[in-house]
Amino acid sequence: MELCEYSLAEWLRRQGTAERDLPxxxxxxxxMVTAVAYIHDHGLIHRDLKPSNILFSSPDHLNICDFGITTHIQLKLENETEVTATYPDIGSALYMAPEQSGWRYTSKVDVFTLGLILAELCVYMTVFDRKEAEFVSWLSQVDKSKRPTCREMLKHSFLE
Structure with a gap:
Protein backbone atom coordinates (compact mmCIF):
# COMPACT_ATOMS: atom_id res chain seq x y z
CA MET A 1 0.00 0.00 0.00
CA GLU A 2 3.01 2.31 0.38
CA LEU A 3 3.03 2.51 -3.42
CA CYS A 4 -0.39 4.16 -3.38
CA GLU A 5 -0.41 7.88 -4.04
CA TYR A 6 -3.70 9.06 -2.51
CA SER A 7 -7.17 7.88 -1.48
CA LEU A 8 -10.49 8.31 -3.23
CA ALA A 9 -11.48 10.57 -0.32
CA GLU A 10 -8.56 12.86 -1.12
CA TRP A 11 -9.43 12.79 -4.82
CA LEU A 12 -13.04 13.73 -4.04
CA ARG A 13 -11.88 16.68 -1.89
CA ARG A 14 -9.43 17.93 -4.52
CA GLN A 15 -11.87 17.47 -7.39
CA GLY A 16 -14.35 19.95 -5.95
CA THR A 17 -16.99 21.17 -8.36
CA ALA A 18 -14.98 20.29 -11.48
CA GLU A 19 -16.90 18.32 -14.06
CA ARG A 20 -16.62 14.58 -13.49
CA ASP A 21 -15.65 12.23 -16.31
CA LEU A 22 -18.48 9.68 -16.08
CA PRO A 23 -16.85 6.92 -18.22
CA MET A 32 -14.22 -1.56 -6.87
CA VAL A 33 -17.03 -4.01 -7.61
CA THR A 34 -14.54 -6.54 -9.00
CA ALA A 35 -12.41 -6.25 -5.84
CA VAL A 36 -15.42 -6.61 -3.53
CA ALA A 37 -16.65 -9.61 -5.56
CA TYR A 38 -13.22 -11.20 -5.00
CA ILE A 39 -13.49 -10.52 -1.25
CA HIS A 40 -16.99 -12.05 -1.14
CA ASP A 41 -15.92 -15.03 -3.28
CA HIS A 42 -13.36 -15.78 -0.58
CA GLY A 43 -16.02 -15.83 2.13
CA LEU A 44 -15.38 -12.39 3.59
CA ILE A 45 -17.37 -9.19 4.23
CA HIS A 46 -15.26 -5.99 4.28
CA ARG A 47 -17.73 -3.98 6.43
CA ASP A 48 -15.78 -0.72 6.24
CA LEU A 49 -15.76 0.31 2.59
CA LYS A 50 -15.48 4.08 2.23
CA PRO A 51 -13.53 6.50 0.02
CA SER A 52 -10.62 6.73 2.48
CA ASN A 53 -10.18 2.94 2.20
CA ILE A 54 -9.91 3.04 -1.59
CA LEU A 55 -6.42 3.97 -2.74
CA PHE A 56 -4.96 4.96 -6.10
CA SER A 57 -1.69 3.28 -7.09
CA SER A 58 -1.88 5.16 -10.40
CA PRO A 59 -4.44 7.62 -11.81
CA ASP A 60 -6.68 4.78 -13.02
CA HIS A 61 -5.82 1.83 -10.77
CA LEU A 62 -7.65 1.43 -7.45
CA ASN A 63 -6.90 -0.77 -4.43
CA ILE A 64 -9.12 -1.51 -1.45
CA CYS A 65 -7.42 -1.39 1.94
CA ASP A 66 -8.12 -1.60 5.68
CA PHE A 67 -9.30 -5.12 6.24
CA GLY A 68 -9.17 -4.62 10.02
CA ILE A 69 -12.86 -5.35 10.63
CA THR A 70 -13.36 -7.82 7.79
CA THR A 71 -15.22 -10.92 8.92
CA HIS A 72 -16.01 -14.34 7.54
CA ILE A 73 -19.43 -14.86 6.02
CA GLN A 74 -21.25 -17.29 8.27
CA LEU A 75 -24.26 -18.26 6.23
CA LYS A 76 -27.05 -20.41 7.54
CA LEU A 77 -30.62 -20.99 6.50
CA GLU A 78 -33.37 -19.43 8.54
CA ASN A 79 -36.89 -19.78 7.17
CA GLU A 80 -35.24 -20.78 3.88
CA THR A 81 -33.40 -17.43 3.72
CA GLU A 82 -29.63 -17.07 3.95
CA VAL A 83 -28.55 -14.89 6.88
CA THR A 84 -25.32 -14.44 8.78
CA ALA A 85 -24.64 -14.58 12.46
CA THR A 86 -25.31 -11.38 14.38
CA TYR A 87 -22.25 -9.13 14.30
CA PRO A 88 -21.45 -6.14 16.49
CA ASP A 89 -22.30 -2.61 15.39
CA ILE A 90 -19.10 -1.93 13.47
CA GLY A 91 -18.09 0.20 10.50
CA SER A 92 -18.14 3.87 9.55
CA ALA A 93 -21.57 5.28 10.36
CA LEU A 94 -21.96 7.36 7.20
CA TYR A 95 -21.30 4.34 4.99
CA MET A 96 -23.02 1.56 6.96
CA ALA A 97 -26.05 -0.27 5.66
CA PRO A 98 -29.07 0.06 7.99
CA GLU A 99 -29.01 -3.65 8.86
CA GLN A 100 -25.35 -3.40 9.89
CA SER A 101 -26.28 -1.98 13.30
CA GLY A 102 -25.92 -5.22 15.21
CA TRP A 103 -28.51 -7.04 13.15
CA ARG A 104 -28.04 -10.15 11.12
CA TYR A 105 -26.68 -9.30 7.74
CA THR A 106 -24.97 -10.66 4.67
CA SER A 107 -22.30 -9.46 2.27
CA LYS A 108 -24.99 -7.18 0.84
CA VAL A 109 -23.87 -4.55 3.40
CA ASP A 110 -20.82 -4.03 1.16
CA VAL A 111 -23.15 -3.66 -1.86
CA PHE A 112 -25.11 -0.93 -0.03
CA THR A 113 -21.86 0.95 0.59
CA LEU A 114 -20.77 0.58 -3.03
CA GLY A 115 -24.01 2.35 -4.00
CA LEU A 116 -23.17 5.26 -1.70
CA ILE A 117 -19.64 5.48 -3.11
CA LEU A 118 -20.99 5.50 -6.67
CA ALA A 119 -23.32 8.37 -5.79
CA GLU A 120 -20.39 10.25 -4.28
CA LEU A 121 -18.33 9.70 -7.42
CA CYS A 122 -21.06 11.05 -9.66
CA VAL A 123 -22.44 13.87 -7.48
CA TYR A 124 -20.29 16.58 -5.92
CA MET A 125 -20.89 17.02 -2.19
CA THR A 126 -19.66 20.02 -0.20
CA VAL A 127 -18.47 19.74 3.40
CA PHE A 128 -21.91 21.07 4.39
CA ASP A 129 -23.63 18.36 2.28
CA ARG A 130 -21.59 15.68 4.04
CA LYS A 131 -22.39 17.14 7.45
CA GLU A 132 -26.08 17.19 6.52
CA ALA A 133 -25.93 13.55 5.36
CA GLU A 134 -24.23 12.55 8.61
CA PHE A 135 -26.86 14.41 10.63
CA VAL A 136 -29.75 12.81 8.72
CA SER A 137 -28.13 9.39 9.14
CA TRP A 138 -27.89 9.96 12.89
CA LEU A 139 -31.56 10.97 13.14
CA SER A 140 -32.80 8.08 11.04
CA GLN A 141 -30.97 5.19 12.70
CA VAL A 142 -32.85 1.92 12.33
CA ASP A 143 -32.04 1.11 15.96
CA LYS A 144 -34.12 3.66 17.89
CA SER A 145 -31.75 3.52 20.86
CA LYS A 146 -29.06 5.10 18.66
CA ARG A 147 -31.21 8.06 17.64
CA PRO A 148 -30.49 11.32 19.46
CA THR A 149 -32.78 13.23 21.75
CA CYS A 150 -33.87 16.71 20.67
CA ARG A 151 -31.40 18.18 23.22
CA GLU A 152 -28.55 16.14 21.65
CA MET A 153 -29.63 17.32 18.20
CA LEU A 154 -29.45 20.94 19.29
CA LYS A 155 -25.79 20.45 20.31
CA HIS A 156 -24.78 18.98 16.94
CA SER A 157 -22.51 21.12 14.73
CA PHE A 158 -25.04 20.91 11.86
CA LEU A 159 -27.44 23.18 13.79
CA GLU A 160 -24.80 25.68 14.93
Whole structure:
Protein backbone atom coordinates (compact mmCIF):
# COMPACT_ATOMS: atom_id res chain seq x y z
CA MET A 1 0.00 0.00 0.00
CA GLU A 2 3.01 2.31 0.38
CA LEU A 3 3.03 2.51 -3.42
CA CYS A 4 -0.39 4.16 -3.38
CA GLU A 5 -0.41 7.88 -4.04
CA TYR A 6 -3.70 9.06 -2.51
CA SER A 7 -7.17 7.88 -1.48
CA LEU A 8 -10.49 8.31 -3.23
CA ALA A 9 -11.48 10.57 -0.32
CA GLU A 10 -8.56 12.86 -1.12
CA TRP A 11 -9.43 12.79 -4.82
CA LEU A 12 -13.04 13.73 -4.04
CA ARG A 13 -11.88 16.68 -1.89
CA ARG A 14 -9.43 17.93 -4.52
CA GLN A 15 -11.87 17.47 -7.39
CA GLY A 16 -14.35 19.95 -5.95
CA THR A 17 -16.99 21.17 -8.36
CA ALA A 18 -14.98 20.29 -11.48
CA GLU A 19 -16.90 18.32 -14.06
CA ARG A 20 -16.62 14.58 -13.49
CA ASP A 21 -15.65 12.23 -16.31
CA LEU A 22 -18.48 9.68 -16.08
CA PRO A 23 -16.85 6.92 -18.22
CA UNK A 24 -13.74 7.17 -16.01
CA UNK A 25 -15.88 7.02 -12.83
CA UNK A 26 -17.65 3.92 -14.16
CA UNK A 27 -14.26 2.31 -14.83
CA UNK A 28 -13.16 3.03 -11.28
CA UNK A 29 -16.44 1.74 -9.91
CA UNK A 30 -16.11 -1.47 -11.92
CA UNK A 31 -12.68 -2.01 -10.32
CA MET A 32 -14.22 -1.56 -6.87
CA VAL A 33 -17.03 -4.01 -7.61
CA THR A 34 -14.54 -6.54 -9.00
CA ALA A 35 -12.41 -6.25 -5.84
CA VAL A 36 -15.42 -6.61 -3.53
CA ALA A 37 -16.65 -9.61 -5.56
CA TYR A 38 -13.22 -11.20 -5.00
CA ILE A 39 -13.49 -10.52 -1.25
CA HIS A 40 -16.99 -12.05 -1.14
CA ASP A 41 -15.92 -15.03 -3.28
CA HIS A 42 -13.36 -15.78 -0.58
CA GLY A 43 -16.02 -15.83 2.13
CA LEU A 44 -15.38 -12.39 3.59
CA ILE A 45 -17.37 -9.19 4.23
CA HIS A 46 -15.26 -5.99 4.28
CA ARG A 47 -17.73 -3.98 6.43
CA ASP A 48 -15.78 -0.72 6.24
CA LEU A 49 -15.76 0.31 2.59
CA LYS A 50 -15.48 4.08 2.23
CA PRO A 51 -13.53 6.50 0.02
CA SER A 52 -10.62 6.73 2.48
CA ASN A 53 -10.18 2.94 2.20
CA ILE A 54 -9.91 3.04 -1.59
CA LEU A 55 -6.42 3.97 -2.74
CA PHE A 56 -4.96 4.96 -6.10
CA SER A 57 -1.69 3.28 -7.09
CA SER A 58 -1.88 5.16 -10.40
CA PRO A 59 -4.44 7.62 -11.81
CA ASP A 60 -6.68 4.78 -13.02
CA HIS A 61 -5.82 1.83 -10.77
CA LEU A 62 -7.65 1.43 -7.45
CA ASN A 63 -6.90 -0.77 -4.43
CA ILE A 64 -9.12 -1.51 -1.45
CA CYS A 65 -7.42 -1.39 1.94
CA ASP A 66 -8.12 -1.60 5.68
CA PHE A 67 -9.30 -5.12 6.24
CA GLY A 68 -9.17 -4.62 10.02
CA ILE A 69 -12.86 -5.35 10.63
CA THR A 70 -13.36 -7.82 7.79
CA THR A 71 -15.22 -10.92 8.92
CA HIS A 72 -16.01 -14.34 7.54
CA ILE A 73 -19.43 -14.86 6.02
CA GLN A 74 -21.25 -17.29 8.27
CA LEU A 75 -24.26 -18.26 6.23
CA LYS A 76 -27.05 -20.41 7.54
CA LEU A 77 -30.62 -20.99 6.50
CA GLU A 78 -33.37 -19.43 8.54
CA ASN A 79 -36.89 -19.78 7.17
CA GLU A 80 -35.24 -20.78 3.88
CA THR A 81 -33.40 -17.43 3.72
CA GLU A 82 -29.63 -17.07 3.95
CA VAL A 83 -28.55 -14.89 6.88
CA THR A 84 -25.32 -14.44 8.78
CA ALA A 85 -24.64 -14.58 12.46
CA THR A 86 -25.31 -11.38 14.38
CA TYR A 87 -22.25 -9.13 14.30
CA PRO A 88 -21.45 -6.14 16.49
CA ASP A 89 -22.30 -2.61 15.39
CA ILE A 90 -19.10 -1.93 13.47
CA GLY A 91 -18.09 0.20 10.50
CA SER A 92 -18.14 3.87 9.55
CA ALA A 93 -21.57 5.28 10.36
CA LEU A 94 -21.96 7.36 7.20
CA TYR A 95 -21.30 4.34 4.99
CA MET A 96 -23.02 1.56 6.96
CA ALA A 97 -26.05 -0.27 5.66
CA PRO A 98 -29.07 0.06 7.99
CA GLU A 99 -29.01 -3.65 8.86
CA GLN A 100 -25.35 -3.40 9.89
CA SER A 101 -26.28 -1.98 13.30
CA GLY A 102 -25.92 -5.22 15.21
CA TRP A 103 -28.51 -7.04 13.15
CA ARG A 104 -28.04 -10.15 11.12
CA TYR A 105 -26.68 -9.30 7.74
CA THR A 106 -24.97 -10.66 4.67
CA SER A 107 -22.30 -9.46 2.27
CA LYS A 108 -24.99 -7.18 0.84
CA VAL A 109 -23.87 -4.55 3.40
CA ASP A 110 -20.82 -4.03 1.16
CA VAL A 111 -23.15 -3.66 -1.86
CA PHE A 112 -25.11 -0.93 -0.03
CA THR A 113 -21.86 0.95 0.59
CA LEU A 114 -20.77 0.58 -3.03
CA GLY A 115 -24.01 2.35 -4.00
CA LEU A 116 -23.17 5.26 -1.70
CA ILE A 117 -19.64 5.48 -3.11
CA LEU A 118 -20.99 5.50 -6.67
CA ALA A 119 -23.32 8.37 -5.79
CA GLU A 120 -20.39 10.25 -4.28
CA LEU A 121 -18.33 9.70 -7.42
CA CYS A 122 -21.06 11.05 -9.66
CA VAL A 123 -22.44 13.87 -7.48
CA TYR A 124 -20.29 16.58 -5.92
CA MET A 125 -20.89 17.02 -2.19
CA THR A 126 -19.66 20.02 -0.20
CA VAL A 127 -18.47 19.74 3.40
CA PHE A 128 -21.91 21.07 4.39
CA ASP A 129 -23.63 18.36 2.28
CA ARG A 130 -21.59 15.68 4.04
CA LYS A 131 -22.39 17.14 7.45
CA GLU A 132 -26.08 17.19 6.52
CA ALA A 133 -25.93 13.55 5.36
CA GLU A 134 -24.23 12.55 8.61
CA PHE A 135 -26.86 14.41 10.63
CA VAL A 136 -29.75 12.81 8.72
CA SER A 137 -28.13 9.39 9.14
CA TRP A 138 -27.89 9.96 12.89
CA LEU A 139 -31.56 10.97 13.14
CA SER A 140 -32.80 8.08 11.04
CA GLN A 141 -30.97 5.19 12.70
CA VAL A 142 -32.85 1.92 12.33
CA ASP A 143 -32.04 1.11 15.96
CA LYS A 144 -34.12 3.66 17.89
CA SER A 145 -31.75 3.52 20.86
CA LYS A 146 -29.06 5.10 18.66
CA ARG A 147 -31.21 8.06 17.64
CA PRO A 148 -30.49 11.32 19.46
CA THR A 149 -32.78 13.23 21.75
CA CYS A 150 -33.87 16.71 20.67
CA ARG A 151 -31.40 18.18 23.22
CA GLU A 152 -28.55 16.14 21.65
CA MET A 153 -29.63 17.32 18.20
CA LEU A 154 -29.45 20.94 19.29
CA LYS A 155 -25.79 20.45 20.31
CA HIS A 156 -24.78 18.98 16.94
CA SER A 157 -22.51 21.12 14.73
CA PHE A 158 -25.04 20.91 11.86
CA LEU A 159 -27.44 23.18 13.79
CA GLU A 160 -24.80 25.68 14.93
Missing amino acids: RMIGWFKQ
